[in-house]
Amino acid sequence: MANASLVIGNWKMNGSQALTRSMADALRAAVPSCGDTKVVVCPPYTLLAELTRHCYYDGIAVGAQNVNANENGAHTGEVSLTMLKELAVEYVIVGHSERRAMYGDDNSAVAAKVTAVTQAKLNAVLCVGEDKQQYDAGNTWQVVEQQLQAACAELTPEQAAKLVVAYEPIWAIGTGETATPAQAEEVHANIRQWLVKRFAAIGEKIEILYGGSVKADNAAELFAQQHIDGGLIGGASLKEDQFVAIVQAAQG
Numbered sequence: 001m002a003n004a005s006l007v008i009g010n011w012k013m014n015g016s017q018a019l020t021r022s023m024a025d026a027l028r029a030a031v032p033s034c035g036d037t038k039v040v041v042c043p044p045y046t047l048l049a050e051l052t053r054h055c056y057y058d059g060i061a062v063g064a065q066n067v068n069a070n071e072n073g074a075h076t077g078e079v080s081l082t083m084l085k086e087l088a089v090e091y092v093i094v095g096h097s098e099r100r101a102m103y104g105d106d107n108s109a110v111a112a113k114v115t116a117v118t119q120a121k122l123n124a125v126l127c128v129g130e131d132k133q134q135y136d137a138g139n140t141w142q143v144v145e146q147q148l149q150a151a152c153a154e155l156t157p158e159q160a161a162k163l164v165v166a167y168e169p170i171w172a173i174g175t176g177e178t179a180t181p182a183q184a185e186e187v188h189a190n191i192r193q194w195l196v197k198r199f200a201a202i203g204e205k206i207e208i209l210y211g212g213s214v215k216a217d218n219a220a221e222l223f224a225q226q227h228i229d230g231g232l233i234g235g236a237s238l239k240e241d242q243f244v245a246i247v248q249a250a251q252g
């Protein structure tokens with residue numbers, strides 16, 4: 001049994017054609033294709049086709065960082081689910097805190113995207129997490145629960161089967177400050193309880209990832225926690241050796 005079943009790299013607005021190819025090569029060399037840890041790389045839209053060309057084999061999946069919930073039409077600068085599907089994208093990150101804070105992805109936009117992605121039978125990686133002020137005030141669970149409630153309001157159990165939840169405390173993103181395994185585990189256990197209450201048996205199966213300064217040297221300890229099913233990795237997913245080491249920590 002692997003320590004963690006899912007590791008996702010979120011490149012944010014970074015990367016290049018060259019990195020896409022070298023990351024695919026590094027993962028291919030290091031990660032056995034039929035291991036029981038799924039690896040997903042989410043580069044910017046412009047690199048999706050290149051990644052799909054290089055990674056389209058068992059074990060490594062291609063993900064996008066965002067999507068527009070509409071089917072098509074007059075939405076200049078946006079990308080639809082049909083377009084992502086044409087590139088063999090399997091995962092879509094939804095509601096990342098950077099999009100919530102800077103690009104107007106409020107709770108209702110996030111809910112519409114989660115609904116659209118899961119309806120299209122792609123996996124929606126729903127990001128939740130509190131900021132520093134909310135954390136200091138002891139409001140972590142209140143914030144996370146509200147985000148879950150809003151995002152999952154319309155979801156049927158069938159759609160929930162395509163849901164992944166990523167707990168990303170905002171104060172730990174890109175800061176080098178990580179939630180301790182015990183802190184993360186407590187929130188993950190609450191998320192699990194909430195998912196089971198909301199979706200019954202399917203709630204047991206939804207993967208819950210931790211994100212926020214996961215690196216090669218802290219991944220194993222985080223992945224060893226009972227309710228941490230994997231990681232959503234930012235900065236370290238841009239370095240071949242770091243990301244491969246994190247995947248290996250997940251494989252156990």
Ligand SMILES: O=C(CO)COP(=O)(O)O
Pocket residue numbers: 010096168172173174175176211212213214232233234235236
């Ligand atoms: O935001 C993140 C992944 O979505 C986490 O970023 P870092 O791993 O760079 O902290």
